[in-house]
Amino acid sequence: xxxxxxxxxxxxxxxxxxxxxxxxxxxxxxxxxxxxxxxxxxxxxxxxxxxxxxxxxxxxxxxxxxxxxxxxxxxxxxxxxxxxxxxxxxxxxxxxxxxxxxxxxxxxxxxxxxxxxxxxxxxxxxxxxxxxxxxxxxxxxxxxxxxxxxxxxxxxxxxxxxxxxxxxxxxxxxxxxxxxxxxxxxxxxxxxxxxxxxxxxxxxxxxxxxxxxxxxxxxxxxxxxxxxxxxxxxxxxxxxxxxxxxxxxxxxxxxxxxxxxxxxxxxxxxxxxxxxxxxxxxxxxxxxxxxxxxxxxxxxxxxxxxxxxxxxxxx
Amino acid sequence: xxxxxxxxxxxxxxxxxxxxxxxxxxxxxxxxxxxxxxxxxxxxxxxxxxxxxxxxxxxxxxxxxxxxxxxxxxxxxxxxxxxxxxxxxxxxxxxxxxxxxxxxxxxxxxxxxxxxxxxxxxxxxxxxxxxxxxxxxxxxxxxxxxxxxxxxxxxxxxxxxxxxxxxxxxxxxxxxxxxxxxxxxxxxxxxxxxxxxxxxxxxxxxxxxxxxxxxxxxxxxxxxxxxxxxxxxxxxxxxxxxxxxxxxxxxxxxxxxxxxxxxxxxxxxxxxxxxxxxxxxxxxxxxxxxxxxxxxxxxxxxxxxxxxxxxxxxx
Numbered sequence: 001x002x003x004x005x006x007x008x009x010x011x012x013x014x015x016x017x018x019x020x021x022x023x024x025x026x027x028x029x030x031x032x033x034x035x036x037x038x039x040x041x042x043x044x045x046x047x048x049x050x051x052x053x054x055x056x057x058x059x060x061x062x063x064x065x066x067x068x069x070x071x072x073x074x075x076x077x078x079x080x081x082x083x084x085x086x087x088x089x090x091x092x093x094x095x096x097x098x099x100x101x102x103x104x105x106x107x108x109x110x111x112x113x114x115x116x117x118x119x120x121x122x123x124x125x126x127x128x129x130x131x132x133x134x135x136x137x138x139x140x141x142x143x144x145x146x147x148x149x150x151x152x153x154x155x156x157x158x159x160x161x162x163x164x165x166x167x168x169x170x171x172x173x174x175x176x177x178x179x180x181x182x183x184x185x186x187x188x189x190x191x192x193x194x195x196x197x198x199x200x201x202x203x204x205x206x207x208x209x210x211x212x213x214x215x216x217x218x219x220x221x222x223x224x225x226x227x228x229x230x231x232x233x234x235x236x237x238x239x240x241x242x243x244x245x246x247x248x249x250x251x252x253x254x255x256x257x258x259x260x261x262x263x264x265x266x267x268x269x270x271x272x273x274x275x276x277x278x279x280x281x282x283x284x285x286x287x288x289x290x291x292x293x294x295x296x297x298x299x300x301x302x303x304x305x306x307x308x309x310x311x312x313x314x315x
Numbered sequence: 316x317x318x319x320x321x322x323x324x325x326x327x328x329x330x331x332x333x334x335x336x337x338x339x340x341x342x343x344x345x346x347x348x349x350x351x352x353x354x355x356x357x358x359x360x361x362x363x364x365x366x367x368x369x370x371x372x373x374x375x376x377x378x379x380x381x382x383x384x385x386x387x388x389x390x391x392x393x394x395x396x397x398x399x400x401x402x403x404x405x406x407x408x409x410x411x412x413x414x415x416x417x418x419x420x421x422x423x424x425x426x427x428x429x430x431x432x433x434x435x436x437x438x439x440x441x442x443x444x445x446x447x448x449x450x451x452x453x454x455x456x457x458x459x460x461x462x463x464x465x466x467x468x469x470x471x472x473x474x475x476x477x478x479x480x481x482x483x484x485x486x487x488x489x490x491x492x493x494x495x496x497x498x499x500x501x502x503x504x505x506x507x508x509x510x511x512x513x514x515x516x517x518x519x520x521x522x523x524x525x526x527x528x529x530x531x532x533x534x535x536x537x538x539x540x541x542x543x544x545x546x547x548x549x550x551x552x553x554x555x556x557x558x559x560x561x562x563x564x565x566x567x568x569x570x571x572x573x574x575x576x577x578x579x580x581x582x583x584x585x586x587x588x589x590x591x592x593x594x595x596x597x598x599x600x601x602x603x604x605x606x607x608x609x610x611x612x613x614x615x616x617x618x619x620x621x622x623x624x625x626x627x628x629x630x
Contacts, residue, residue, distance in 0.1 A: 073594050097449060098423040100473075104416030108592065111426040112566075115588055118580050122589045131594040134412055157417075183588035193608075259435035265433050273430055274437045277423065279446040 001028060001299065002035070004052070006044035007065060012270075013288050020299050041298070043291055045072060053077075060182075061298050063291045065283070066093055067147060068201040069226055069309050077311055085294050089277035089287040092150030095225050096275035099151050099195055100158065101250035105271060106221050107134045135159035140189055142207075143197035143226060144172035151195060157242055169221040185212075190221045199315035200227035208232065213239035220245040225277050228253040237267045245269075251277040316352070316614065317341060319367070320358035322380060328603050335614050356613070358606055360387060368392075376613050378606045380598070382406055382543060384624045386517040392626055399624040400609050405466030405601040406593035412542050413519035413592035414466050415473065417564035420586060421536050422449045425492050453466060455504055457496075458512035458541065459487035459521075466510060466540075478504055500527075506535045513630035515542035523547065528554035535564040543568040552582045560584075565590040600602055 003017065006028045012027050026035065028048060037056050042049045044065040053059060053073060059082055062072070067088040077084060105111055109131050114120055137160050141148045144164035147236040152162040153174040164172050169180030179189065196218075198204045208222070209232040222245050224231055233254045247269035255262070256275060264270065280286055292307050297305035310314060318332065321343045322557060329340050343363060352371050357364045359380040368388060374397055376385070382403040389628060392399060420426055424446050429435055432609060454462045459479035463507065467477040468489040484495030485588075494504065513519045523537070524547040537560050539546055548569045554560040562584035570577070577587050579585065594625050595601055605621050612620035 015408055052552075061396065064566045073323060075473075093450070094423075094446070094448060095417055097473075098425065101416065101419030101423045101425045104412055105420060107426060108588075110413065110416045110420060110586060110588060115586075118575035118577075121575070121587070131409070131591055132596050133409060135408070154473065158412075174559040229340070260433035260436070262433075273425060281447050 002038050003041040003042045003043060003295070004031060004035075004049070006026060006041045006046040006049070006290075007287050009284050009288060013284065016292065017295060020296060021038050021298065021314040041295065043137070044287070057186060061085075061294070062305070062308075063087070063287075063294060065287055067278070068199055068315065069311075070314060081103060083304050084297070084311060085307045086309045086315070087287060087292065088291055088307055090283075090290065093154075094280045095147050095277045096150040096154040096195075098251065098273070099223055099225060100154055101270055103134055103137075103139075103155070103160075103193055103221075105108060106247050106249075107132050109139070110273075119281055138163065138190065139193040139195060140165060140184070140191040140220075141175075141197065142193045144170075144175055144178060145197065145199075147197040147225070148172070149174040151153075151197065160193075163191070166182075176196060181211075185215075187214050191216050193223060194220045195223045195264060196226040198226045198230055198232055200229055201314045204230045205231070206232045208236070208240065210235035210300070215243045219244055219246040221245065221249070222251045225251045228256060233262075233264065235303060238262055239267055240267045244297045246283050247271075249273075251275055258280040262298055318356040318358060318541060318610070319343060319350075319354045321361040321364070322359045322599055322602050322606075324599050324603060327598065328607075332353070332607065332610060334402075335611060338610070338614065341540050351444060356610065358600075364520075368395075368397075376400075376401075376619070377602050378602075378609060379624075380602055382460075382593070383514050383630065384626075385542060385629060386391060389626050389629060398613070398619050399626060400605065400619050400622045401624045401630070402605055403607065403622055404596060405598075406426050407591070408460045408469075408622070409595045410462050410512075410592045411465040413566065413588070414538055415430040415469055415539060417538055417586055418449055418452075418454075418470070418508055418536075421562050421564075426586075433588050451476060452507040452585075453505065454508040454510060455506040455535075456498070456510045456512065458513065458514070459485075459490055459493060461513075462512040462540070463487070463510075464489040466512065475508075490576045500530075503532060507603075508538060509535045510538045511541040511545055513541045513545055515544055516629045519545045519546070519619040521547045523551070525550035525553065528559045531559060534559055534561040536560065537566070538564045540566045543571060546577065548577075552578055555584055557584045566590055573622070581624065 001023050003025045007210055017023055017025050036052045039052055042062045057133045061083045065087050069084055069085055069086050139155055139160050139162045141162055142165045143153055144166045156163055164175035164178040165181055165184045169178050172178055207230050249271040251273045252275055294304045294306055297303055316338050318340045334482055351367045357377045363479050376398045378400045379400050381399055383400050454470055454475050454477045456467055456477055457480045459481045470477055479493040480496055480499045481488035484493050487493055492498055501582055522545050564586040566588045567590055608618045609621055
């Protein structure tokens with residue numbers, strides 16, 4: 001069984017994988033085109049992986065290094081009966097720290113443009129009284145899966161209160177309160193911050209649109225650490241300009257990489273990071289902890305043991 | 316007894332103060348020069364307060380709105396036997412949130428200059444791998460008073476580990492570990508972040524100097540939320556430039572307001588805020604909670620009940 005990996009596992013990790021019966025690991029930089037039809041398992045999606053899948057191939061298991069799987073050729077994978085495991089759970093704590101960082105940045109006016117303007121730094125526009133404590137601030141978190149739970153838990157540790165939003169309002173770990181999507185749409189809860197962690201599906205495409213922003217009972221700060229296309233970017237810019245949003249932090253974008261001429265660069269009260277919030281220090285180790293048991297299980301039974309994605313649901 | 320207040324207490328709060336026997340409150344914007352010799356108590360220091368103290372006066376009690384009292388004319392106050400109460404304790408939680416915000420900003424590369432550069436935002440210099448988790452990062456906190464304790468407690472809630480530094484290494488609430496100043500100088504503990512909360516005294520003037528930065532076993536990120544003159548600004552800039560410091564966040568400065576032509580504006584890896592970290596939402600309420608019992612006690616016994624400063628120690 002041939003494993004193609006784009007993840008830079010250590011020599012020890014490769015050895016451990018190859019100690020499984022009949023497993024042979026090919027690092028992506030050792031790949032040769034003639035190997036394409038012989039690859040059985042793909043570890044981490046890449047342009048090369050896409051090329052292999054598009055040609056004659058016998059791929060039967062793909063392990064992603066991301067929580068989302070929306071960027072995979074889902075229809076082709078269903079047809080070809082490829083099993084897919086996502087990496088949900090490994091990014092949660094890292095994303096939660098970034099979200100708390102965004103929130104404190106806004107609440108404490110840490111990197112307000114004013115603070116980079118020598119002429120107005122001291123006596124200028126930032127009145128000290130605008131700073132506030134985040135304790136008891138209300139945060140509405142869309143999505144109560146691994147990432148939403150990690151965010152909720154960290155924010156609660158610092159004294160904020162959170163409400164989770166999911167399909168039918170079912171209870172979720174790390175949430176004291178949850179509401180159903182439909183209910184939160186009908187009567188949007190008052191929130192100081194709104195955080196999106198929803199997976200990208202046909203139901204969440206442009207979910208955060210002009211109508212959503214206009215319906216907010218008070219201008220919240222909107223944070224997107226889910227997927228870019230869940231947000232109507234043009235509507236977000238308008239909401240920032242007309243004050244329906246008090247601010248926004250975006251880690252993901254409708255178009256990635258974000259073009260240098262995107263109108264987002266001119267939007268007020270916006271913090272942007274280049275799809276980095278999920279970054280963890282030791283990504284190979286956490287991915288190995290998911291991939292190894294999955295590969296082991298796949299070799300023995302043809303099934304996966306952890307994080308299997310439902311290709312029809314899209315997550 | 317005439318109270319001059321620069322703090323904008325509510326009408327209800329003024330009434331409560333004036334319900335004390337013989338107390339009359341004068342708001343600063345109702346002050347007339349002829350009242351100067353009749354003021355007994357000053358609530359919150361101001362240029363007007365300085366003027367009153369410099370002339371013939373009968374002031375006997377000053378309540379500051381700051382934790383530090385270094386900016387008061389201490390020698391004159393000692394000579395005139397003026398009692399001083401500081402506002403220590405009211406700013407701690409707010410400062411702690413700002414400090415956590417600075418730390419997350421650095422760890423998660425939230426507002427790195429790269430993230431404001433359309434040309435290099437995505438493919439440019441910030442490799443995702445430089446982001447790190449703050450969990451278990453070590454923070455050395457100089458000063459284990461109210462502010463240091465509030466910072467230590469919040470950082471521990473998020474999973475960082477803290478070490479307090481004080482005069483003789485005595486135990487302090489919210490610290491698991493403390494070391495003496497002399498010991499930390501002789502053998503600086505390895506720290507990812509160093510936070511200064513020390514009061515400004517002759518002993519702390521330029522305490523953070525070229526020698527201090529050069530002695531660090533690894534380049535820490537230095538955060539000053541104490542007093543500006545505790546830091547040798549020129550040495551700090553050099554340490555940022557030569558990599559002895561991995562970064563810095565300054566809320567206080569040797570010269571305030573910070574001049575527009577300060578060389579700090581050119582220093583790398585530096586976040587600056589205009590002496591705002593201590594800002595609380597409801598400053599009048601928290602100040603009233605200190606001033607009222609003090610005034611009550613002062614009226615009855617001529618003594619203070621809360622937060623009396625030692626003018627000879629300077630805090």
